[in-house]
Amino acid sequence: MNKKKVLVVDDSAVMRELLSSIINQHPELDVVGIAANPNIARKKIAKLNPDVITLDVEMPEMDGVTFLQNLMQIHPMPVVMVSSLTKKGADITLRALELGAVDFVTKPDRHDEAGIENFSNEIISRVFHACEADVAAVESTPRQRLTLPNKVAKSKSTSVPTGLVVIGASTGGPQAIQEVLCNLPLDCPPIAIVQHMPPRFTQMYADRVDKVCNISVSEAQDQDKLTPGSALIAPGGMQMRLSRTASVIRAEVTEDPPVNQHRPSVDVLLDSVIPITRHMPVMSIILTGMGKDGSQGMLKLRQSGAHTVAQDKATSIIFGMPDQAIKLGAATKVLPLHKIAGEIVQWWASIQHSAKELVH
Structure with missing residues (x-):
């Protein structure tokens, strides 16, 4: 050997x-x-x-x-x-x-x-x-920005969300998440993210990403609202769940024990979103990372009608988490990293179009 x-x-x-x-x-x-x-x-x-x-x-x-x-x-x-x-x-x-x-x-x-x-x-x-x-995956991924970040102060939307995106990642995730978020326009669905990171790092990471993106990016605090045009990142060392009451989606941040040896855990976030699929369209994304955290949760979400996406092997630093999701049959689509933001935009546009048709 x-x-x-x-x-x-x-x-x-x-x-x-x-x-x-x-x-x-x-x-x-x-x-x-x-x-x-x-x-x-x-x-x-x-x-x-x-x-x-x-x-x-x-x-x-x-x-x-x-x-x-x-x-x-x-x-x-x-x-x-x-x-x-x-x-x-x-x-x-x-x-x-x-x-x-x-x-x-x-x-x-x-x-x-x-x-x-x-x-x-x-x-x-x-x-x-x-x-x-695969360190070559970092260099080989085409990097393109749809729109340049606004230099004006960002203000969070107060509109009621009509769709929700949840993202899970581990090894290689900080780069991948930033790549996705920085290619989203301000008009995008609310996003909740679990990235395996220790305390202190998630706050600083959210601040760094916020500075280079159109959308508002912040570390989640307990009872924070999820609103269109913004992303919340689960705090390191804590679990994050989402709940919906009277059309408002909130983050619930707790010190509950690790799941899959992780706190925050992707599965904890995704499992909490299953009831929300009864009220609005949900998109779930598993990005690069080692292990299997998130695969079971994404399978349940797909079975509940969510649109589910896994990052492909060619652009993943570590293919563990997406691979597990794909093997379980949890992924509706498998996409390279540089196409995932576009998938979110397209999915969001179809939801908005369907909502307008229902009104008329």
């Missing part, structure tokens, strides 16, 4: 040792080298040709993002960022994901035994799956 070769890049000797010992526990992973800074890393990449790199976000001499940017231009390969939970660490990590990093893990508190155990499981899982990531 050929083990996957891993290069660990971190300026902390303690972290290099910890990461190496954790990763080497997996029978199919082998840490073939360590590097204390990007200059050493560059030489070791040329010599060792690793399958995946773990990269510290904040390093002296050259930060992880600058190194990643250079690496992706010269020698694209799967990279897992290792980040602190600080605001600065989160901001740099999100930038790294935009530049092509496959995934990230957050460093635990050294005194938190449960946190260290969880970190061990996370780093092994994410590094192993990163080996299978």
Whole structure:
């Protein structure tokens, strides 16, 4: 059995040792080298040709993002960022994901035994799956924007929603979600999103996406209304459900336990939407990500009459979640990433047209 070769890049000797010992526990992973800074890393990449790199976000001499940017231009390969939970660490990590990093893990508190155990499981899982990531999918996806973001202040619509879109994603999702949302016009249905991310990151991610999109994008708070022309992203470390009362759809954000080992969980969101399908058209989308979260929920939604879409393999960083949905028969359509925004626009237009015909 050929083990996957891993290069660990971190300026902390303690972290290099910890990461190496954790990763080497997996029978199919082998840490073939360590590097204390990007200059050493560059030489070791040329010599060792690793399958995946773990990269510290904040390093002296050259930060992880600058190194990643250079690496992706010269020698694209799967990279897992290792980040602190600080605001600065989160901001740099999100930038790294935009530049092509496959995934990230957050460093635990050294005194938190449960946190260290969880970190061990996370780093092994994410590094192993990163080996299978298609980094070419990031570059090969045609990027086009339907309309440029308005520079005027955004105001949320007060109109009653006549349709609803729900989106689930994991690994590779931050880039994919931004690609979809930035190609939507202001006249679009309300959107609820679960992206597997830890606390703090979802707030900063929503703010970043909001700045480059026509629509309003924000982290959901309990009892937030879903309105046309806006998207709510489930907070990291919380579960999000939707409920409908008197034509108003609201987000319910709770500390309920993880489902499918995730909080937020895509299945939790999608299951909550099933009753809403009795009152309005619903579109459900599963984007790139590892695992199977969302596949069962999307199958139930399809059986309830929802229009369901899975991202195709060619444009997925990790095809796990869409693949599971497709295999279950949950997807009405399988589309490349760059066609999903157009599918939403077309679906929304058909709903509006049908509503007008009913009035007349």
